[in-house]
Amino acid sequence: MEKSAIYHQPCSSYAYPYDKETMHIKVRSKKDDIQSVVFIYGDPYENIKVDGEYQWVSHRAEMKKSATTNFHDYWFIAIKPEYRRLQYAFVLTDSNGESVFYGDRDFLPNDQVTFSVPDNFFKFPYIHEIDLFKTPEWVKSTVWYQIFPERFDNGDPDRSPENVLPWGSKDPDRDDFFGGDIQGIINRLDYLKDLGISGIYLNPIFKSPTNHKYDTLDYYTIDPHFGDKETFRTLVQEAHKRGIRIMLDAVFNHIGSKSKQWQDVIENEQKSVYKDWFHIHSFPVRDGENGNFDGKPSLSFDAFGFTTTMPKLNTANSEVQNYLLDIATYWIREFDIDGWRLDVANEVDHAFWKKFHQAVLKEKEDLYIVGEIWHNAWNWLQGDEFHSVMNYPLTKSIINFFIEDKIDSSQLISSLNGHFMKYSRNVNEAAFNLLDSHDTARILTLAKGDAQKVKQALAFLFAQTGSPCIYYGTEVGLDGGNDPLCRKCMIWDEEKQDLDMLQFTKKLIKLRNDYHSILSQGSLDWLETNDSSKKVLHFSRELGNQSLIFIFNHGDKEASVSLKEDHSYTDIWNSKEIETKKIDVPAQGFTVLKTKS
Amino acid sequence: MEKSAIYHQPCSSYAYPYDKETMHIKVRSKKDDIQSVVFIYGDPYENIKVDGEYQWVSHRAEMKKSATTNFHDYWFIAIKPEYRRLQYAFVLTDSNGESVFYGDRDFLPNDQVTFSVPDNFFKFPYIHEIDLFKTPEWVKSTVWYQIFPERFDNGDPDRSPENVLPWGSKDPDRDDFFGGDIQGIINRLDYLKDLGISGIYLNPIFKSPTNHKYDTLDYYTIDPHFGDKETFRTLVQEAHKRGIRIMLDAVFNHIGSKSKQWQDVIENEQKSVYKDWFHIHSFPVRDGENGNFDGKPSLSFDAFGFTTTMPKLNTANSEVQNYLLDIATYWIREFDIDGWRLDVANEVDHAFWKKFHQAVLKEKEDLYIVGEIWHNAWNWLQGDEFHSVMNYPLTKSIINFFIEDKIDSSQLISSLNGHFMKYSRNVNEAAFNLLDSHDTARILTLAKGDAQKVKQALAFLFAQTGSPCIYYGTEVGLDGGNDPLCRKCMIWDEEKQDLDMLQFTKKLIKLRNDYHSILSQGSLDWLETNDSSKKVLHFSRELGNQSLIFIFNHGDKEASVSLKEDHSYTDIWNSKEIETKKIDVPAQGFTVLKTKS
Ligand SMILES: [Ca+2]
Ligand SMILES: [Ca+2]
Structure with missing residues (x-):
């Protein structure tokens, strides 16, 4: 197991609230190195008495391999913590059957001793609606x-x-x-x-x-x-x-040099009321003097790049x-x-x-x-x-x-x-x-x-x-x-x-x-192309029980792509029904299918 | 080269301004995998004309392996960007001589094509004093x-x-x-x-x-x-x-249940003016009613843990x-x-x-x-x-x-x-x-x-x-x-x-x-112990030209630790001069040396 490649950062894009009740959790591993990831989770304070001793109430769920890059696999799960608090860790198992526990104190043996120590787990302490990343709904x-x-x-x-x-x-x-x-x-x-x-x-x-x-x-x-x-x-x-x-x-990074503020600085130098609106290292700041030549690092003030017509504003x-x-x-x-x-x-x-x-x-x-x-x-x-x-x-x-x-x-x-x-x-x-x-x-x-x-x-x-x-x-x-x-x-x-x-x-x-809705919020899954030229893309976008299939053929000859057997499809780009479980996409062409429910 | 283990995150603890002119940069690699890391850097806007074409003015510096863990080496450099902006990347070379370029678009060939594209580089866009992590000086x-x-x-x-x-x-x-x-x-x-x-x-x-x-x-x-x-x-x-x-x-996470605010909620329920000061899911909230038993997850309000005497405040x-x-x-x-x-x-x-x-x-x-x-x-x-x-x-x-x-x-x-x-x-x-x-x-x-x-x-x-x-x-x-x-x-x-x-x-x-000063702000370097029992610690703390050496012997018998030849030392813990380049530390003992300048 390549432990050096395994990565999770709590309270980051690897562990964040998607909405006021749902946490998204990711963990990264070396590509093709890990066979399964079990997500261990629960409320940090929920314990039950077992044989006279308090034990943490934990749950287990399989994570899904949701994305792969040249070097990494990304494992994903969405979880709704019942009491808005989440204590969690990962158990990663490779193809040789080696299993490790990965939590806030890094790698530990996958055993009861490890599980009995709350500090060994990552925490998302509490989902606060006020801290959610909120975007305007209309943008989507x-x-x-x-x-x-x-x-x-x-x-x-x-x-x-x-x-x-x-x-x-x-x-x-x-x-x-x-x-x-x-x-x-x-x-x-x-x-x-x-x-x-x-x-x-x-x-x-x-x-x-x-x-x-x-x-x-x-x-x-x-x-x-x-x-x-x-x-x-x-x-x-x-x-x-x-x-x-x-x-x-x-x-707002910079203002124009013709603005009244910069003109005042040019004219009144240290005495300008706008002197502290900029990042000035020495006077004068006038073009052509004191190193102030457009494009030159010798400028006596900070600018956008080294552009004399764009003096940088001091936003502090x-x-x-x-x-x-x-x-x-x-x-x-x-x-x-x-x-x-x-x-x-x-x-x-x-x-x-x-x-x-x-x-x-x-x-x-x-x-x-x-x-x-x-x-x-x-x-x-x-x-x-x-x-x-x-x-x-x-x-x-x-x-x-x-x-x-x-x-x-x-x-x-x-x-x-x-x-x-x-x-x-x-x-x-x-x-x-x-x-x-x-x-x-x-x-x-x-x-x-x-x-x-x-x-x-x-x-x-x-x-x-x-x-x-x-x-x-x-x-x-x-x-x-x-x-x-x-x-x-x-x-x-x-x-x-x-x-x-x-x-x-x-x-x-x-x-x-x-x-x-489906295009802005649906999941994206890359599907099989059987294309050795690596010019064909085949992916689905899914939301609820709706899904769209996109096929792009960037190659020079027609590509034939197999569709999943368990659905029937309409080609919504070309407005025609698909009768078979295969679709032919012309060279440099693309199409969009909709699965029929 | 284990590329899957190489990690850098711009604008984070891997790349931050230490003070208003100094950037600290780190990159992580698999332990013992990389032999050298060259830091390539410059101002993103500084170009010079070479043979009629603009070329980016870049500098190179060796990074230092500053820390090692079970799985990783950490490489470090401190840099003062002349114009407060930093464009940078890493060239990592392993013991087989394989070199890669690592930047904002991940791994690329270590060649001129890669170097000619500014987007291939990480950025620290501008050091703003207002964004520095500042702590009270007295704390140190x-x-x-x-x-x-x-x-x-x-x-x-x-x-x-x-x-x-x-x-x-x-x-x-x-x-x-x-x-x-x-x-x-x-x-x-x-x-x-x-x-x-x-x-x-x-x-x-x-x-x-x-x-x-x-x-x-x-x-x-x-x-x-x-x-x-x-x-x-x-x-x-x-x-x-x-x-x-x-x-x-x-x-501030929670208040006491005897506070006037919570007592008012107990008494007036939905009509309490303090109702929205808490996270209440249903009324009543009185102890012993509506699932509100101390320590039980059935509480009808959020608390510290499941403690009825500590109702959680709604800080939103x-x-x-x-x-x-x-x-x-x-x-x-x-x-x-x-x-x-x-x-x-x-x-x-x-x-x-x-x-x-x-x-x-x-x-x-x-x-x-x-x-x-x-x-x-x-x-x-x-x-x-x-x-x-x-x-x-x-x-x-x-x-x-x-x-x-x-x-x-x-x-x-x-x-x-x-x-x-x-x-x-x-x-x-x-x-x-x-x-x-x-x-x-x-x-x-x-x-x-x-x-x-x-x-x-x-x-x-x-x-x-x-x-x-x-x-x-x-x-x-x-x-x-x-x-x-x-x-x-x-x-x-x-x-x-x-x-x-x-x-x-x-x-x-x-x-x-x-x-x-040296203990709060000096660097820490782990030094050789020649101790196969792995019970001895030997490290230096350095600031400017001052340094302290700490040796801890956690073993059961005396440990003998070699000191660097090029210094002479005073044992400041035991107030005695060190005459040799070796020091004996008793079992379960420790000492502190000061290097003489
Ligand atoms: Ca006009
Ligand atoms: Ca008293």
């Missing part, structure tokens, strides 16, 4: 659509920057303006409703000199090239009328905290927005995000909070900071398999399983899942224009736990490499739109909307 | 003394319960009273000062019908058998004059929160106490403890917070709840080796290393270390009266990182089995005191006080 059934406002539609040509370029007249350079605005989004709400999406994530819309507006000049003002407060109010109201929610982008300063928290609640209070996406969220302190969480949820209890974090974000996802992060690790796995053919099906499964196992189920159910964004090359470009690959990747994304997001234009075949090329103007000319992709996207969104 | 140099007030000294015979028993006249039963009080403690402050301790942890002193007072009746009143507010104020003032700090016991209720937070700050504000020990801390919700942390530290910024948690408490030790927990896992390891001879030296080292590795260094430095308490049998009784074993165990406890605590009476040979026997009256009759133990304890406390 939402399909998101991300809009980069400057490039979606120019609905108000009078509100455009001076040097505005004709819509779509060229590929964007870093400093180009094309005149997109909020009125443009309002004008297209019916289009979006028809597409089927139910949430819009907007890149920044507050006053700023750039087209991307990540260098905010004034957080209380809508950028005049985008509209004004009334335009924005109309957008939220009209979106809500159509059942579409609005999430804004909060850039209570004036800054009050300022940002007022902004965060202002746009909820006055305009009824539904979510905040937090830019560079990982570089802002946890203490601030905890205050942010409390403040915004007090204003609107089902507001959604998504942090921009590209790496393992477990520490921000403990229930008191974010509901979710931009799920880029999922993005990367999907691209590696479907788009760039860098990994095979077993590697894809391993990386997805490993990724989902990092978090609690509550986190995964509210994940913000995406294939691309304003910060990455577009999926169609990564696929070198192969629309079929894009369709497979999109369909796979939509089949995962969490809420999928479509980056504007993907549905009509918009392409583009890394920033600034991924921010091209939306294609509104039907002749230039990929109408096949549009129909496909609508169909996919409808599928997601029709089966949102 | 404190030697604690725990007093169970009813049994320490009867300083005011007029303030004693009616049926008070003559001091020490019998072994205590559960319901006995012996008349101990706060005046008794005041009278003995000079004794304690002379002993050398610098902090008193008092078991509960608020009004309650029992001798242990864990069933509080009124948190605003000193128990009248113990004294009144003026007596308590005098105690704090007189202790402070002598450089002794006072920590009280906060019993804001009225309860305000009530308890006012109590927590009242005793600081009005009486200047220095610490709170939190009873049954693990069963109270995290949200409450975060509020508690903020409230009490706002009142007194260097107040010490110690939770009663017997198991792995990592989740309460993230910097925003407790500074420490009662370090019972350390207790158990010491007892297993020194007192009960259940484990050998290698098992002791493994369990200590494993335990310390669970937490950050900041946590370990402020740990509340103890051998026994009101909740366990006394150490002398566990040692079956063998005072020499007790001396070894105490000396070893005092040599560890963290603050040691002596349970009242240990210094004079007080014994006693499990509760209630561990709560015997203090021995004040010198003829009955173990005066040799008293001298020993004073000497040991003096050693700790003389070398508090």
Whole structure:
């Protein structure tokens, strides 16, 4: 038995309350090393007298091997502790019949002496509803659509920057303006409703000199090239009328160098009232002086990266905290927005995000909070900071398999399983899942224009736990490499739109909307493919007695996949009954089956 | 290479800021499997142009194997990131020369392709001083003394319960009273000062019908058998004059059934204004009705265990929160106490403890917070709840080796290393270390009266990182089995005191006080013993260029231990110079050396 690989951490994603009465417990072992895991559990205080001595009342249950990665098996059980307290341990047995007890004091002999000592067991001391990881219920059934406002539609040509370029007249350079605005989004709400999406994530819309507006000049003002407060109010109201929610982008890690606060520091240096709003190591902070050259590590103040136009805010300063928290609640209070996406969220302190969480949820209890974090974000996802992060690790796995053919099906499964196992189920159910964004090359470009690959990747994304997001234009075949090329103007000319992709996207969104419960909350089980090329994926999503079967054939020839004998199936993607217990999926194709009860 | 055993978790006790500029990084591998670990790191945004392409500026450093357990090696490095941001990964090489890259996307080939992708690296995004785990500086140099007030000294015979028993006249039963009080403690402050301790942890002193007072009746009143507010104020003032700090016991998980709040619920049931202060499943809640029999799982309300006299408080209720937070700050504000020990801390919700942390530290910024948690408490030790927990896992390891001879030296080292590795260094430095308490049998009784074993165990406890605590009476040979026997009256009759133990304890406390910096903050390295019986321990504690060497011989015959050749040594325990590079330690003995610079 490879004991060095066995891992459990109490009070973590390995042992957490899924709801106010259910505990989820996981333990990890070396792949293929352990044959069975028995879960020993009970209330820490429940004892009965046996032959004059008190004995702990314990129960036993088999754990299920629920996920496997390249190196590990994950064992799972869900338990409802009768008195809300849980004392537990694992008995792991390998194929040679060796058994060990694994608990809070590590490995011990699997015997009565071990069992008689309460300290040998792990504890989940008490399930407190107030400590649950709670996410807004609406998020799970939402399909998101991300809009980069400057490039979606120019609905108000009078509100455009001076040097505005004709819509779509060229590929964007870093400093180009094309005149997109909020009125443009309002004008297209019916289009979006028809597409089927139910949430819009907007890149920044507050006053700023750039087209991307990540260098905010004034957080209380809508950028005049985008509209004004009334335009924005109309957008939220009209979106809500159509059942579409609005999430804004909060850039709180740094402010724009053109803001009054930074300008005051430039001018008044040590004497500025805003001096402590930043992390300044020496004055002056003016561009081109004292080491302050854009992109150079010699900056005399902390910035986003080494970008002189984005000085970092000191979020430990209570004036800054009050300022940002007022902004965060202002746009909820006055305009009824539904979510905040937090830019560079990982570089802002946890203490601030905890205050942010409390403040915004007090204003609107089902507001959604998504942090921009590209790496393992477990520490921000403990229930008191974010509901979710931009799920880029999922993005990367999907691209590696479907788009760039860098990994095979077993590697894809391993990386997805490993990724989902990092978090609690509550986190995964509210994940913000995406294939691309304003910060990455577009999926169609990564696929070198192969629309079929894009369709497979999109369909796979939509089949995962969490809420999928479509980056504007993907549905009509918009392409583009890394920033600034991924921010091209939306294609509104039907002749230039990929109408096949549009129909496909609508169909996919409808599928997601029709089966949102099972797709957001159902379990995922990987099934047998008998595919030696490792290009075929076969998995089920199950909730209650409902289940969907997904089959993706990423290979070059038709794949034939066996279905479980004890069910009958309908192909809901192609709207036909399945007569046999086998299904043929064409090369680069996929399908979705529903089991009949 | 056993990849399944390799473990690192970003933003955890494996990667944390030790202070505002220093990161501590650990990675775990299978014992004896890995030969070297190279730490690759840099600022995530620092790139230089090489041949027209941007390349990340990275650095390399060897990690040190800093601890070994039965199954794992732990590799460590401390790094000061120049721009407060850290991007990092590990290159692990085994004895066959196989090398792998280990980062945020798990294992990858150790090649340039891997290095060129920032997402392959772990991140510590930014060191925020506000998020540091901060502990009161004074704790590290404190030697604690725990007093169970009813049994320490009867300083005011007029303030004693009616049926008070003559001091020490019998072994205590559960319901006995012996008349101990706060005046008794005041009278003995000079004794304690002379002993050398610098902090008193008092078991509960608020009004309650029992001798242990864990069933509080009124948190605003000193128990009248113990004294009144003026007596308590005098105690704090007189202790402070002598450089002794006072920590009280906060019993916030539950309240006493005789409290006005619970009595009101008994009487008024659903109509009680205190109904939501508890977790009540059905009425009535009166003893002997509706399943409410002491010790039975059929209770119709949540309690401490199944104890009817200790109904659990609903700390998610804001009225309860305000009530308890006012109590927590009242005793600081009005009486200047220095610490709170939190009873049954693990069963109270995290949200409450975060509020508690903020409230009490706002009142007194260097107040010490110690939770009663017997198991792995990592989740309460993230910097925003407790500074420490009662370090019972350390207790158990010491007892297993020194007192009960259940484990050998290698098992002791493994369990200590494993335990310390669970937490950050900041946590370990402020740990509340103890051998026994009101909740366990006394150490002398566990040692079956063998005072020499007790001396070894105490000396070893005092040599560890963290603050040691002596349970009242240990210094004079007080014994006693499990509760209630561990709560015997203090021995004040010198003829009955173990005066040799008293001298020993004073000497040991003096050693700790003389070398508090090195003992609380120095590193600990286990050294060679050449002892096949596995009864000898040899370790150094080092800080800066100072170091102490401890040698414990728990065997039955003299042990001879070789010292490093490149130093000369003074035996500071026995006050003699060491002339050779070898030292002989008698059976069941120990000594402490100081290296001469
Ligand atoms: Ca416009
Ligand atoms: Ca008395």
